[in-house]
Every structure is written in structure tokens, then in C-alpha cells.
Amino acid sequence: MSPLDRLRASTIWPMLWKEFIQMRRDRLTLGMMLGIPAIQLVMFGYAIQTEVRHLPTVVLDESRSSESLALVDQLRNTGSFDIVAYVPDRKALEREIRSGRAMAGVVIPPAFLTDLRRGRTAEAQLIVDAADPLASSAAMSGAVQAGAARSAAILARTAGRGAPPLDVRVRPWYNPGLRSAVYIVPGIIGVLLSVTMILITSMSIVRERERGTLEQLIVTPIDKTSLMLGKIVPFVLVGYVQMTVILLLGRFLFDVPIRGSLPLLYLLTFAFIVASLGLGLFISTAVRSQTQAMQLGFFFLMPNILLSGFMFPREAMPAVAQWIGAVLPLTHFLKVLRGIILKDVGIVELWQPTLVLVFLATLFIVLSVRRFSKRIE
């Protein structure tokens, strides 16, 4: 038999034909596979805002001078603080913060103006509810910046100069508006693809096992590789449709620019989709019931979200967490996604994550085929 004849006679074709028919008939699952990512993108895209602005702030101004007013103005102009009230004393200020009505409090002591006039360092205090470090960090850096700007202005004035001696301008590349949606949306594509691809295939083999159809199937001469590939190929298409839906929503709903090459993105996504499906497939060969598959699938979910670099930068993680992250397909796919979508980088910069993805995809599928046995013990 020639290789072409062998390919034609392969049991992969009937397997694919059957899987596509079943997928097409399961409208509910198909609808969920496409609808859920769209809904989740909208939810997460709006909800995940890492830049914290407009912190409700109270002011205790004991100086009541033009200088104290100027400082409060400077703080307000950073956009991080909304002045909600002026309070008469320190007790009232503490009460406002404890009750949660205010997240920050500015204290300007009575000596503020006199200190300034006499050339001493004038002190002001910013109290921040830092229980949530993420929420408070923007406020804290905003306050420091406002303070520095104010001192520079005062120094320039007293030194008789028209402009401050030093001016460092920051240029935020790739995301000039510092909008978190720009950074989050490409990541969400990866997370949602991971979740659906892993969960769906983790059910595939074990569902046939539970329904009793696997026993009938494995007494036939079907080969294991056909069975495994037949289970994942239809979902490669689903994965691509999902990605397209999220990209379109990201583009038009969240204004996320797509700077790089779309064909390259779609090409490299193939390795990621197959790697995720392969991981799900491996779970499916290892468990005995769909419930177990679901539990194990969720077990892989948390590290995907927390350790892949989707939410927290991997550079800040301890070595062990970085190692775990390194075997997750999502970690490498995020580099591809963010690289192409936000920075217009090409295959030259992305060959490393691409190779890892191809390796993981091959590994998971080979492991699944080897793990699967045409027996029912």
C-alpha cells in the first residue's frame, strides 16, 4: 500500500466524520462554547481595571493658606484623588477612613505655610487605606509625584527661575493611555481558550467510557492515534472561532489595537490550541468519570490564571512558581498574543515560545496515545 492509500484507508476519517456530526447536533454545547467566551470577555474586560483612579479622599487642612490649597489642587489634578469632604480634626478623618467612606486622607499641619516661608521643609501627610495594595499603590505614587511637582515649582519660584531645573518625561509605549483593557484583552483570549479547550476535551474519552460506546469502539481495529486525533480536531475549529469572536469584541468594544500580523497570530495559535486540547485529552485518558474530569480540569485552571503571567508578572514570582508556569501552554501563548497584538513583533522574536508550544502539543498528544489502552480494566 502506498502512503496515500494508507492515509485514505485510515480510521481517522470515519472518526472525524462521526465527531463532526455529534458536535453539530449538540447545539447547546456548541452555543455555550461560543457564547460563554463572548460574555466572559465583556464581563472581565470591563471589570478588570488595575489602574485605580478617583480614590475618595478627605482633607484636614489646618494651614488654610494659599500654599495648602495649591497642594490639594495638585493632588486633585493627578486624577487619583477625588476630594469628597473637608474634616475639622484628626478624629473625624480617621472615622471617615475606618468607615470606608474615604480611602485616603490628606493632613496639612498648621505650620505648613510658616515652614515654607522660613525655608524649612514643610510636611504634609497622606494617609491611605492600603489594605488592598493594588488599589493604594496608584494613590501613593500619585501623591509622591504631586509632592515632587509642587516642591519643584516652589524651588523654581524662590530661585527666580521660570522653569524647574530637571524634567523627566515618561513615554509609555505600546499602551500610551495605560488602559488595562489593552493589556487584559489579549490575555483573556488565552485564558478563555485554555479553559474551554481543556475542559471540553477532558470529557471526550471519558464520556464515551461512561456511555458504554467506548467498549464497542475499541473491539474494532480502530487505531489509538485516530481515536485521539478524531477527538481533538473538531475543537481546533471551535478554538479558532472563539479566538476570532474575542478579537473582534476586543477590537470594537474595548478598542484594543491589533498591531501585528493576524496570519502569524492564527498560525501560532494552532500550536497553543493543540497543546491545550492535548492536555485535556490526557486528563480524559487518566480519569474514570466525567465528574473527575471536571475536577481535574478545574485543578489546571487556577495555575493557568495565576501563574501564567495573565494576572501577575512572572518575573516577580519565586522560582518554583515560575517552573510550574513554564509547563503551562498559556504562559508561552501569552507572550505570542501580547507580542503580536500589542507590539507587532514577528516570528524572529517569538520562535522560543513557539517552539515550546509545539513541544508541549506533541508531548501531550504522545502521552495521551501511550496512556490510552484498548482495554477496559
Add this chain to the structure above:
Amino acid sequence: MTDDVAIHTEGLRKSFGRIAAVESLNLTVGRGEVFGLLGPNGSGKTTTIRMLTGLVAPTSGRATVDGVDVSEAPELVRRRIGYMSQRFGLYDDLTAAENIRFYASIYGLRGDARRLRLEELASELGFNERLHQMAGTLSGGWKQRLALACATAHRPRVLFLDEPTAGVDPAARRQFWELIHGFARQGVTILVTTHYMDEAERCGRLAFLSRGHLIAVGTAAEVRAQFSQPSIEDVFIELQRRDEGVTA
């Protein structure tokens, strides 16, 4: 081995942990026989069939089916056998025709050959009107017929049927047995397990399993004589009584 032997086992044994499901089974089934495997629940019938079809690896001993050693060349055996599991094992969300097409394709039938075989099976099994019905919506009797059609799509030389008529009404059972004898007349060897004693009488030869041991082999008349019982049903009940006697 002679060419007229379809199934042969020597000291075939399967244990799950310390429990022996099948104990040193020696069995020979001739080509074209309708051979009944009988015994109470848990006597090892299903495990025996699963060892012969390569679904379960024997702990020791060997088995050949159609002259091929099951442990050495399971895939070769799989090409030559048909199997109906105890539970309905076809796809509920495919139509009857799609199920048959799928199995025929797995066995390598494509194009015209597959279409002809589908037509042939449909008329042999009287399936024409239900070809495009979803398998999940078929009644019990039709499900069994469909399973038989799928199991025989590739014209197997040996057919293993594990309680094929469980839960099927008497009329459908009778029709099903006519189909089985039809295949036997074409030279197909059939190994069938059953709980129905009228079906046992329809087999050419019978084997009784009890707690994994083979305790009787022969025609229905020979088995009745061996146990001095008036019917196979009485033999069965006598065996079950002995089983429980051992347990107590």
C-alpha cells in the same frame, strides 16, 4: 490446529486481585457453531468474552480466535470478530444508518462497497424504515438489531454476543434468534451468553460456568442428562443452589 476450530482456549484464567473471575478455562468451539455460555451472574461469562475479544488481558493461559492468538495479535483478531456488549454501545445521537456507516468505515469499507453493505444489512434486518431514526429513540428490540448490524457490517468470522436480548420483548427475541441462526448458516461462529433458558435450548452446544469454573459442556440434552434434570432451567437453578450452598 485444525481449520474447523473457531475458538480455542487453554488454561485461560483471569483474576482481579485475589478473586478469580475465570479459572483455567479449556474450551473449543467449532466453526459455524452457535455456542451458548450460561451461568448465574458473576460466573465469569462476560470476563470470558472480554478476554476472547482482547478487551481484558488474561492473567494466564491462552486463547485463539479464528486461529489467531488473542494476546499476540489482538488487532488481527479484531478485524475478524464482531462484538455486541451487554450495554447498548452505539451512538444515541447518530441515526441508525450513520452508526452502521461509521462501523463499516472503521473496518475499511468505503464508497460503493459500504453503500451496498448498508442496503444489504438494512433489508436483512428489516431496517429500511428506521434507517434515518436517531439510535437513541429506537425501542429495545430495534436497538439490539442495530447493534447486530454494526457488529456484522464487516462480515466477521466469529461473533460474540454478550446477553444480546436482555430486556427485549419475546417477539423481538424470537426474531433476533432467527437472525443469529441466519448468520450461523452463512458459516459465522457465534458465542452467545444468555439468561433465558428457551434461548439456551436454541444453541447447538452449551457451556455452564459457575464461579469461574467450567462445569458442563455439551448439547442441551447432554447437559440435562449430566445433571439428571428435566430441563436446562432446572440445571441452572440446581447450579445456583449449589453456588449459594458454597457461600453459606
